Amino acid sequence: MNYRCAHRWAFPKWGGPLEEMSDELPAPTGREVTVRITHCGMCHSDLHIQAGGFDMGGGKMSSLERAGTKLPVTMGHEIGGEVVEVGPEVTDAKVGDKVIVYPWLGCGQCPVCQRGDDHLCTRASRNMGIQLPGGYADLVRVPHERYLVGIGSLEPARAATFACAGITAYGAISKLDKLGADDHVVIIGCGGVGMTAVALLSATSPAKVVAVDPDPAKREAALKHGAAMAFDPNEPDALKAIGKACNMNIAGAVDFVGGESSSSLAVNLVRRTGQVIIVGLFGGEFRMPLPMFALKSLRISGSYVAGLNELRELVALAQRMTLPQIPLDLRPLASVNQALDDLAKGRVVGRVVLQP
Numbered sequence: 001m002n003y004r005c006a007h008r009w010a011f012p013k014w015g016g017p018l019e020e021m022s023d024e025l026p027a028p029t030g031r032e033v034t035v036r037i038t039h040c041g042m043c044h045s046d047l048h049i050q051a052g053g054f055d056m057g058g059g060k061m062s063s064l065e066r067a068g069t070k071l072p073v074t075m076g077h078e079i080g081g082e083v084v085e086v087g088p089e090v091t092d093a094k095v096g097d098k099v100i101v102y103p104w105l106g107c108g109q110c111p112v113c114q115r116g117d118d119h120l121c122t123r124a125s126r127n128m129g130i131q132l133p134g135g136y137a138d139l140v141r142v143p144h145e146r147y148l149v150g151i152g153s154l155e156p157a158r159a160a161t162f163a164c165a166g167i168t169a170y171g172a173i174s175k176l177d178k179l180g181a182d183d184h185v186v187i188i189g190c191g192g193v194g195m196t197a198v199a200l201l202s203a204t205s206p207a208k209v210v211a212v213d214p215d216p217a218k219r220e221a222a223l224k225h226g227a228a229m230a231f232d233p234n235e236p237d238a239l240k241a242i243g244k245a246c247n248m249n250i251a252g253a254v255d256f257v258g259g260e261s262s263s264s265l266a267v268n269l270v271r272r273t274g275q276v277i278i279v280g281l282f283g284g285e286f287r288m289p290l291p292m293f294a295l296k297s298l299r300i301s302g303s304y305v306a307g308l309n310e311l312r313e314l315v316a317l318a319q320r321m322t323l324p325q326i327p328l329d330l331r332p333l334a335s336v337n338q339a340l341d342d343l344a345k346g347r348v349v350g351r352v353v354l355q356p
């Protein structure tokens, strides 16, 4: 295989379909690495990226174009594969290493990036699969070897999904205060990311985990993955029923939907001094009576993916414990447009993982 010619699927127009294109990769310099992609997970945010932005509520959309993202865009930020070429200064990666790629890059130079929180860089966003070419390709150039995480004995397709779905769940629950056995934590939205959070939290914390999802199959799966209780948010009086079942002692609510009704449910469920963590990017506007902040001593925070160190921690944790086997739907990369369409129309169960 020629490691200097990448074949990728990219969209040349915002909102348009992906097209196959190829380009020459120069020889890796410095600490750059080329990874031959074996798997790339498809994330719900790819639909927003393809559309060009996120719903900011009140009819407003964010714009990746205004923020400087250049076309064509090669999406795909859950990249797994094998190192095939390394730059002359690379010391910690070698040809043949089985890796996943941390995609949430910043400038790489500032103190925030240097401590491994590239995703929070204040200078630049250079995310792979948005600003930099991502994993809907056969080869990808990684700007620095430190963004590679070895997967050890983990199944490569599953490990690839850790780069976004996995660390998003892990990063969100890591923000919860130390919990006791009497505490309850509500997880709203039990798709792949929410379900991973249910399993990780149940396995690592004494608190009781409460799953909230309108889909009975997801509620049942959440109970299997360690949730103590599960509720349908669309039932009349769901708020009261959940509160009562938890002895009105809900220390935290993590919203993996990030919609108007889910965030409002989260805020209303938590006890005084409770934590609300908003993760999902469904979109809309957040409204709450201002006195609630003080009266409930509420803490509301957001959680966006997670740092490089958290990805390393999650990989280590996954080698020690059995995480939920979220169903994987392996498909050829050439069917990427169909897969995006299926994802948009809600026809995907679990996570699509593309294979070049």
Ligand SMILES: [Zn+2]
Binding pocket: 043, 044, 045, 046, 077, 164, 165
């Ligand atoms: Zn993602």
Ligand SMILES: [Zn+2]
Binding pocket: 106, 107, 108, 109, 110, 111, 112, 113, 114, 118, 121, 122, 123, 124
């Ligand atoms: Zn930085």
